[in-house]
Amino acid sequence: MKVELTRYRVKSGKTSKVAEWMEFLNNHMEDVLVTLEGEKMYVETIFHEHLNGEEYLYWYSVQGSGGVDVDDSTHWIDKKHLEYWEECIDESFGSIDLRTEVVMIPGKVRASMNC
Numbered sequence: 001m002k003v004e005l006t007r008y009r010v011k012s013g014k015t016s017k018v019a020e021w022m023e024f025l026n027n028h029m030e031d032v033l034v035t036l037e038g039e040k041m042y043v044e045t046i047f048h049e050h051l052n053g054e055e056y057l058y059w060y061s062v063q064g065s066g067g068v069d070v071d072d073s074t075h076w077i078d079k080k081h082l083e084y085w086e087e088c089i090d091e092s093f094g095s096i097d098l099r100t101e102v103v104m105i106p107g108k109v110r111a112s113m114n115c
Helices: 014-028 028-037 076-088 107-112
Strands: 002-009 040-051 054-063 096-099
Touching: 014 028, 014 054, 014 076, 014 096, 028 040, 028 076
Parallel strands: none
Antiparallel strands: 002 054, 002 096, 040 054
16 A cells, blocks of 8 residues: 655646646546546545645545556546646656655555555
8 A cells, every 4th residue: 555645836827727627626526536446546635735936736645556557547537637737737846755654544444445
């Protein structure tokens, strides 16, 4: 099982596009959840922050091993998600993975995740 929190910087001037992206994901949650199964993604949450004049998105995830990578998905929702990613995420900034210190998942929940 992999637990991650990663920060990505949003490209300048893309605030409204990010809002559209998040609305798109929320409005198509049924399809989003279908793709998570193939990725063995148990939990995926996106956070949004404005800090010191910059805009960031954070991805928090709990994922099992052996899932399909979103880049390899043929599902229409993943293709649209990646279009938004290309338009909004500043790849020149890279990504910052925050260090996992403690993972607190009760045994009953962990067992249901097949980890």
